[in-house]
Amino acid sequence: MPSEKQIEQEIQAKGLTRPRLTPQDVDDAIKDETYTTLPSGKVMVCELTLQNGFTVRGEAAVVSKENFNEDIGRKISRENARNKIWELEGYLLQQRLHEASQIPVDANFIGGLTSGGTIEPLTDSDFRASAKDSGC
Numbered sequence: 001m002p003s004e005k006q007i008e009q010e011i012q013a014k015g016l017t018r019p020r021l022t023p024q025d026v027d028d029a030i031k032d033e034t035y036t037t038l039p040s041g042k043v044m045v046c047e048l049t050l051q052n053g054f055t056v057r058g059e060a061a062v063v064s065k066e067n068f069n070e071d072i073g074r075k076i077s078r079e080n081a082r083n084k085i086w087e088l089e090g091y092l093l094q095q096r097l098h099e100a101s102q103i104p105v106d107a108n109f110i111g112g113l114t115s116g117g118t119i120e121p122l123t124d125s126d127f128r129a130s131a132k133d134s135g136c
Contacts, residue, residue: 030082
């Protein structure tokens with residue numbers, strides 16, 4: 001199975017760069033992380049706190065307590081928590097794209113959707129540069 005890094009390289013090589021999430025976007029959403037081994041001694045829980053304060057959790061568990069390893073539990077539980085961020089951030093980007101499509105044409109607004117999915121007005125210098133490039 002290809003790694004996340006290999007998949008990202010393939011996506012970029014194929015020029016699939018329209019608004020989308022990247023592994024870096026997911027990592028940038030994480031503000032803090034904590035780990036807890038449950039009293040059974042067989043379960044590790046990772047809680048990731050996102051930049052906006054929302055939290056997601058992932059867990060890793062073993063059948064035999066003797067097989068529990070804290071380092072492995074941390075890696076697996078973190079990856080399981082991180083995978084949840086893809087869905088949340090995907091929803092957020094889709095919502096931003098939807099909202100951007102609902103903006104009425106307004107002569108007083110000149111801007112567009114950034115690669116990060118936010119709607120930003122063009123600065124005067126950016127506007128002038130784009131007008132020059134388009135032959136206006």
